[in-house]
Amino acid sequence: MPHPSTAQDSHAAPLRLADASDADAAAEEAEAGQARFDELIAEDSRIEPRDWMPADYRKSLARQISQHAHSEIIGMQPEGNWITRAPSLKRKAILMAKVQDEAGHGLYLYSAAETLGTARETFYDQLYTGRAKYSSIFNYPARTWADIGAIGWLVDGAAITNQVPLCRASYGPYGRAMVRVCKEESFHQRQGWEILHTLSHGTAEQHRMAQDAVDRFYGPALQMFGPPDTDSPNSQQSMAWNIKRFTNDELRQRFVDMIVPQAEALGLTLPDPELAWNEERGHYDFGELDWDEFFAVLKGQGPLSSQRLEHYRRARDEGAWVREAAAAYARRQAAAEPIGA
Amino acid sequence: MSFASHDSATRQSQGEAITAEEVAASGAVADEDAARYALILGDDALMLAQRLSAWISRAPELEEDVALGNIALDLLGHARFLLTYAGTAWHRTEDDLAYFRDEEEFRSCRLVEQENGDFGRTIARQLIVSIFQHEVYSRLVHSTDETLAAIADKALKEVAYHQDHAIQWTLRLGLGTEESARRLQAGLDELWASVEELFIDVDPIPRLASVAVAPSTLREPTMARLGEIIEQAGLRVPEVGGSFGADRSGRFSEHRGHILAEMQVLARRHPGATW
Numbered sequence: 001m002p003h004p005s006t007a008q009d010s011h012a013a014p015l016r017l018a019d020a021s022d023a024d025a026a027a028e029e030a031e032a033g034q035a036r037f038d039e040l041i042a043e044d045s046r047i048e049p050r051d052w053m054p055a056d057y058r059k060s061l062a063r064q065i066s067q068h069a070h071s072e073i074i075g076m077q078p079e080g081n082w083i084t085r086a087p088s089l090k091r092k093a094i095l096m097a098k099v100q101d102e103a104g105h106g107l108y109l110y111s112a113a114e115t116l117g118t119a120r121e122t123f124y125d126q127l128y129t130g131r132a133k134y135s136s137i138f139n140y141p142a143r144t145w146a147d148i149g150a151i152g153w154l155v156d157g158a159a160i161t162n163q164v165p166l167c168r169a170s171y172g173p174y175g176r177a178m179v180r181v182c183k184e185e186s187f188h189q190r191q192g193w194e195i196l197h198t199l200s201h202g203t204a205e206q207h208r209m210a211q212d213a214v215d216r217f218y219g220p221a222l223q224m225f226g227p228p229d230t231d232s233p234n235s236q237q238s239m240a241w242n243i244k245r246f247t248n249d250e251l252r253q254r255f256v257d258m259i260v261p262q263a264e265a266l267g268l269t270l271p272d273p274e275l276a277w278n279e280e281r282g283h284y285d286f287g288e289l290d291w292d293e294f295f296a297v298l299k300g301q302g303p304l305s306s307q308r309l310e311h312y313r314r315a316r317d318e319g320a321w322v323r324e325a326a327a328a329y330a331r332r333q334a335a336a337e338p339i340g341a
Numbered sequence: 342m343s344f345a346s347h348d349s350a351t352r353q354s355q356g357e358a359i360t361a362e363e364v365a366a367s368g369a370v371a372d373e374d375a376a377r378y379a380l381i382l383g384d385d386a387l388m389l390a391q392r393l394s395a396w397i398s399r400a401p402e403l404e405e406d407v408a409l410g411n412i413a414l415d416l417l418g419h420a421r422f423l424l425t426y427a428g429t430a431w432h433r434t435e436d437d438l439a440y441f442r443d444e445e446e447f448r449s450c451r452l453v454e455q456e457n458g459d460f461g462r463t464i465a466r467q468l469i470v471s472i473f474q475h476e477v478y479s480r481l482v483h484s485t486d487e488t489l490a491a492i493a494d495k496a497l498k499e500v501a502y503h504q505d506h507a508i509q510w511t512l513r514l515g516l517g518t519e520e521s522a523r524r525l526q527a528g529l530d531e532l533w534a535s536v537e538e539l540f541i542d543v544d545p546i547p548r549l550a551s552v553a554v555a556p557s558t559l560r561e562p563t564m565a566r567l568g569e570i571i572e573q574a575g576l577r578v579p580e581v582g583g584s585f586g587a588d589r590s591g592r593f594s595e596h597r598g599h600i601l602a603e604m605q606v607l608a609r610r611h612p613g614a615t616w
Binding site for chain 1: 391394395514
């Protein structure tokens, strides 16, 4: 209820009245919005940018989608490291197209995140200042050509396992972006598998190179699904909102079940002595992963964490004058053109 | 001879989908001189693709990572079918020619071998090269060598886009801020001495009247077009003469060796291996 006005603040009274009725209206709207949101989630429908959504849902999605976008952007670096040295022109072309796709994925994902009301520049800034996270796997080096194969097969493979269910995420722009991303990622995974297959069946040295890459990327790839369910506090809420459809451990199991026969077909071994088919569960059992390493890398202690961020910052800094020039040119053009012309 | 004209699902460019594999499968065999001419065009495309690809993940905007990557990929495609065709004369594959020739066997011009420098310098190089290549390919489509004509037809559509990209950026940088104008002008000034080499009718071009496009005939239209755009961007055409040694031989280039050292390192460490 509004305060009774006095002579001294009479000019303020109408404002207070307006404030109060606005607040009432907002509360009513929020209540109706929440009811509608709950209904949409219950019937497994889509939330669209103009729909009312809880503040936490908006925040959590913006974080998840932008982290995903950042991962695409930082992920360009390890693979970009091999473009100039790719061992055949065909492989060079495929790798270039792949890294270019990743820039494209970053673009769709930043656009999807922007529909939640935060500008792209803000997300860039979060990455630049080191406040934003991205997939830890990209803090490992791509040392050999076989790493390009392992990244395609294992890293993109894990990403697809994670992302296919996200095509049904409750937030419309995210789900739709993921449909396109997944199509391209599955092409990337096949390319990675093919690189490893060729190396594995090539010279003895090439085979060793392939095995070494798989040995190094296997553990970090399994950790891409996040910590074990017992240690993943946000998962439950994300599943209640129909963003996440399966738990970290469910997805990890699905991935292991998929890659074991693929590794056999490659003629390569997976570096886990405990890996064995469990008839009773109908799944492969696998050994405990090094979670101390995972959390250390997550905190920025990855082998290449500083290098990746520094590379990103340098590109942003060195490109600042170009972006200023483009903006100045656009302003000048807008001023020169009469409205409606 | 015919090339299937279908769209590739993974490419954004509009060109006909001629691939190096299709050139190889067509059974066309280049004669010695046509092959040597194809190397000139192909080596320019390869060196520039190699240089531009280093921009990926380093561009001023994400859209530019995509654009420069796309241009590099187009040029690499041109290099692949040109080298494949050249190789038919000597029973050598595109990879034999790209990875197992030495410095003095390449025929690229010094302009495409120049370091990227900043974005202004890269755009200056893109402007010059894309306008020149557009002049080349728009005439090469009439070559009496059917394979070269088909390759030119494909490359022309893509180079038209590269040219548009370079012109749009030339205007933005030239008319953007003082700093951007200064940097683009510096890029043009630094590269200008290497432009003359584009127009030299090196061997075997004088013997290929109806097959090749004589670069000397492109000096005037290329320079006129460049002058027009540079002026429109509020910049000046550098008054720098062409540097000595404009013969594509590699005898007068320090960059070529470094580019090849990086590009060829892995392939040469495993001779005979399949990738």
